Amino acid sequence: MIHTYKLTGMTCSSCEAKVKSAIQNIENVTNVEVSKAENSATITMDKHIALKGLQKVLDNKYQISSINHIEIEEQTTSWFETYKPILLLFFYITIVTLLAQQGNHHFNFMQWMQHFMAGFFLVFSFFKLLNLKGFADSYVMYDVLAKRFPLWAYLYVFIELGLGIAFLIDFNPILTNSITFVVMSISIIGVLQSVLNKEKIQCACLGSVFNLPMSTVTIIEDALMIAMSGIMLFYSIHLAS
Template structure:
């Protein structure tokens, strides 16, 4: 995305160069063009950058402000563009789950969770399988087990596939949900550590196909599977 900002305080060509160099050091900024005559800075960025972050990168004599774009709208749009693959996947899995329940005489909450989890694990394992090596390498960057045992990344993808098939076939529900609860609980540890430490690394939830940043979205994914498996285990006991 490219935006043009109003930039005041520049008095010479050296100011232009100083501002340009300062802004180019900000993460996710790909290109900067500065004009002293027009008092503008045109910035190309790979993801949304808040205005205050741009201001903090500059000397106090320079003031940057928006011209014709809404920060809050852009931030929402940028979030959706970043996580569009996950949003669409959850939408389609939820849609299929609801449509299946419409064929029943009444809504079966437990069966709906079972079908949702089947779709979740099958779809997510599919994207991991597209580039298994790439997934394993990305997963090793933050998972507590994969960091010590690199082969775990490869095994994990097949565990997800197995869980997806098990939920689809309703195979040994207690065993399937117990494995899900244990595996996802271990997985979320590395995710929480990365998010809390604000590490800027790629989330491997969809393998190496999409460049998704590690964030609270990843916590919600894992947390949802943990919660669902726990509810089903309690209902089966």
């Protein structure tokens, strides 16, 4: 995509060169044209870069603002494009598991969560298995357990697969949900640390197939699994007592 911005504060050719060099070093920027005479900068980028990201690399005397595009719309479009794979997966899993409830006389929330968890773990482990080493290499970058024991990154995939099968066949709900709660709680620690520290690393939730950045989306994903497993664990213990 190509966007033209209003860029003020340039007073000489040296300013033009300085601004151009700074913007060119931003990730996903492929070309920059700067004009002092027109107070403009035309930037070609692989994906949309927020104004604050552009302003951050410039000296305070240079001010950049959008001209021919609406920044909020661009950021929203860019966000959806970035996370489209994981959003689509959640959408399909949700729809399929809701349709599975059509055979019941009434909506069974616990059963729906069980089926959702089965779909989640089976689908996500599938993408990880497409490139097991690629997933492991990404996972050890942020997971607290995998950093100390790299083998855990490989085991994690098969644990996910096993949990998916266990949820699908309704195997020992107390054990299955307990393992899920513990595993996902450990997993979210590294995710929280990476997001809070603003580390720019790849999220390994879909393996190395998609280049998804670590963000609050990953936190929500893990937190959802923890919440669901916690609810089902409480319900299973209540039934057993």
